[in-house]
Amino acid sequence: MEPLIQSLAGLRWQDIVDILLNSYILFRLYVLFRGTNVIRMAIAIAMLWILERMAMSMGLIVTSWAMQGIIAAAALIIIIVFRNEIAGVLQARSFKSFFWGIPQRQIRTPIEIIVESVYELARLKLGALIVLPLKKGIETVVHGGVSWQGKLSREMLLSIFWHGTPVHDGAAVIQGDQIVEVAAILPLSKSNDLPAHFGTRHRAAFGLAEKTDALVIVVSEERGEVTVFKDRVIIIIKDSIDLDRVLREHAGTEPAANGTRQQTMELGLAAIICLVGITGIWFSFARGFETFVTLEVPVEFMNRGPKMELLATSASSVTLQLSGSGALVRSVRPDQVKVKLDLANAVAGSNQIAIARDSIVLPPGIALKQVEPQVLAVNLDVMDQKKLPIQPDWAGKLLAGLILQDVRIIPDMVKVMGGSLALKDIQTIYTEKIPLENITTDGKISVGLVLLPSYLKLDDESQNHVEVFYKIARRPPPSGDNNK
Amino acid sequence: MKIPFRKLCFIVSLAVVFDAPDAAWSQEVSVPSSGPALVKAVMCESIQKLTPDNQAVVFSIDLGRISCFTEFDQVVKQTVIHHKWYHRGNLISAKQLTLNPPRWSSFSSMQLRDADKGPWQVDVTDESDKLLYILRFSVTD
Numbered sequence: 001m002e003p004l005i006q007s008l009a010g011l012r013w014q015d016i017v018d019i020l021l022n023s024y025i026l027f028r029l030y031v032l033f034r035g036t037n038v039i040r041m042a043i044a045i046a047m048l049w050i051l052e053r054m055a056m057s058m059g060l061i062v063t064s065w066a067m068q069g070i071i072a073a074a075a076l077i078i079i080i081v082f083r084n085e086i087a088g089v090l091q092a093r094s095f096k097s098f099f100w101g102i103p104q105r106q107i108r109t110p111i112e113i114i115v116e117s118v119y120e121l122a123r124l125k126l127g128a129l130i131v132l133p134l135k136k137g138i139e140t141v142v143h144g145g146v147s148w149q150g151k152l153s154r155e156m157l158l159s160i161f162w163h164g165t166p167v168h169d170g171a172a173v174i175q176g177d178q179i180v181e182v183a184a185i186l187p188l189s190k191s192n193d194l195p196a197h198f199g200t201r202h203r204a205a206f207g208l209a210e211k212t213d214a215l216v217i218v219v220s221e222e223r224g225e226v227t228v229f230k231d232r233v234i235i236i237i238k239d240s241i242d243l244d245r246v247l248r249e250h251a252g253t254e255p256a257a258n259g260t261r262q263q264t265m266e267l268g269l270a271a272i273i274c275l276v277g278i279t280g281i282w283f284s285f286a287r288g289f290e291t292f293v294t295l296e297v298p299v300e301f302m303n304r305g306p307k308m309e310l311l312a313t314s315a316s317s318v319t320l321q322l323s324g325s326g327a328l329v330r331s332v333r334p335d336q337v338k339v340k341l342d343l344a345n346a347v348a349g350s351n352q353i354a355i356a357r358d359s360i361v362l363p364p365g366i367a368l369k370q371v372e373p374q375v376l377a378v379n380l381d382v383m384d385q386k387k388l389p390i391q392p393d394w395a396g397k398l399l400a401g402l403i404l405q406d407v408r409i410i411p412d413m414v415k416v417m418g419g420s421l422a423l424k425d426i427q428t429i430y431t432e433k434i435p436l437e438n439i440t441t442d443g444k445i446s447v448g449l450v451l452l453p454s455y456l457k458l459d460d461e462s463q464n465h466v467e468v469f470y471k472i473a474r475r476p477p478p479s480g481d482n483n484k
Numbered sequence: 485m486k487i488p489f490r491k492l493c494f495i496v497s498l499a500v501v502f503d504a505p506d507a508a509w510s511q512e513v514s515v516p517s518s519g520p521a522l523v524k525a526v527m528c529e530s531i532q533k534l535t536p537d538n539q540a541v542v543f544s545i546d547l548g549r550i551s552c553f554t555e556f557d558q559v560v561k562q563t564v565i566h567h568k569w570y571h572r573g574n575l576i577s578a579k580q581l582t583l584n585p586p587r588w589s590s591f592s593s594m595q596l597r598d599a600d601k602g603p604w605q606v607d608v609t610d611e612s613d614k615l616l617y618i619l620r621f622s623v624t625d
Contacts, residue, residue, distance in 0.1 A: 404542035
């Protein structure tokens with residue numbers, strides 16, 4: 001209990017928004033697809049996933065793998081088998097209905113209009129086949145229909161089944177207060193138990209009633225009889241009151257208040273399940289068993305002065321110890337973690353800059369445990385330039401009896417750029433080592449310049465070599481006086 | 485003997501070049517507007533009879549000791565100068581030397597150790613630490 005309270009107390013407002021947003025998305029998907037086969041398959045997949053997690057936690061390796069395979073296949077099957085149903089749901093909805101409101105399915109079928117129309121058709125002896133789907137979809141068994149999307153009315157139904165119209169031969173499919181499809185071809189029943197006087201229209205109605213939960217009304221063209229087929233049951237309708245009762249039973253119609261209450265309860269329950277489910281998933285991701293990870297992150301230096309140059313730092317990267325749930329820690333990418341040091345208050349010279357918590361950018365749900373090092377030494381300097389004399393750096397041993405009497409360098413000065421503090425301590429630029437061993441007479445040699453520290457630069461990079469002219473003299477023999 | 489004017493000019497110009505080798509070759513000088521005038525500043529292997537012996541810009545470590553010789557004119561009163569010895573830019577020794585009127589020579593020396601190889605310079609400054617001259621040289625094997 002205590003860990004749960006701690007977890008709830010540690011929730012940020014972003015976490016609450018995260019949970020509510022995803023719960024709402026899940027709820028909206030339920031609202032859009034409820035009553036279809038897709039939602040039933042999705043619930044089945046969710047159950048399989050829970051079983052898979054349980055199998056995994058119990059160490060049932062093969063079962064867990066099998067479940068994973070079934071889930072993957074089921075997801076594919078849903079998309080392939082129910083593609084028409086998915087497309088129908090998505091196409092039938094307006095853009096607004098994806099985010100708000102209850103879909104049109106909730107509009108009740110005007111039973112009175114159907115009853116009145118059916119008996120008008122019977123009186124006129126116009127053959128008719130009317131399908132009222134319930135919860136199972138009929139898209140997989142009904143083919144060849146013409147999309148209609150017309151508001152249901154007595155005149156409309158009479159027109160559809162009037163002799164000679166192009167669509168009078170098939171079935172009309174009614175959903176809510178809409179005729180959604182006409183001239184639909186239903187699967188014929190292969191049953192031998194049907195009465196002999198039943199024609200093709202009756203056999204098609206029975207075929208659909210065998211395979212789905214839809215109710216099918218048939219109006220006989222010859223006798224003007226009305227027959228209803230539902231769940232392999234044939235109901236001979238005696239009068240309009242009888243038809244009204246059967247239709248209301250099929251639609252589960254109660255008084256309006258009861259229907260609204262049932263719908264509210266259904267949606268409320270769905271909303272609670274969505275909220276609980278998403279909260280559970282969120283906690284399993286964000287507040288699972290704490291896992292630690294250590295990352296080496298490069299340091300980014302920001303807001304240094306426009307003339308400031310970053311000369312050196314005690315470290316170019318820092319080691320961060322991070323914690324979080326296993327799933328989140330494993331998903332952390334190096335580019336999601338940043339260490340940004342603000343140099344706005346840094347001055348020329350050595351600065352000790354603490355790596356504060358707000359200098360570290362972490363992905364949501366990841367906590368910082370430790371930083372190493374906690375302070376960085378950062379050397380900054382203002383860029384400057386200075387004209388310095390050049391001195392040759394002789395090395396080796398001059399031949400005995402010779403004296404290197406004088407030297408001249410062209411050019412003898414060079415302009416050097418670098419940090420002002422570094423330049424302040426530098427009075428001379430030295431050449432590369434000039435070997436003395438091969439020097440016997442006056443001459444000249446071209447040598448490069450050595451710039452230390454390495455961040456010093458020549459103002460003119462082409463001047464990195466100088467000419468050194470030298471004069472050699474012979475050592476005079478020791479005088480007698482000196483020996484004395 | 486009659487010397488043509490153009491030839492005379494050439495000889496005079498040559499004399500100027502060779503008579504002031506320090507300024508033209510390796511040394512930097514800052515001539516004070518008043519006070520003692522530095523007339524000579526050289527590095528040498530030794531001082532013999534108050535004169536520099538074997539002036540050079542490269543010295544072997546085997547010599548064991550080298551000297552910096554300076555000569556001043558127009559010394560109107562007793563004053564002091566400094567020889568500041570630097571090895572690779574680091575001050576190793578600063579020696580104060582006294583000058584007496586009217587003309588005076590002075591020198592300072594440095595005992596050489598194996599670690600002293602590399603480029604050196606001696607800054608000659610007056611009593612107010614004004615830089616008069618820089619001598620640059622190297623100590624090698």
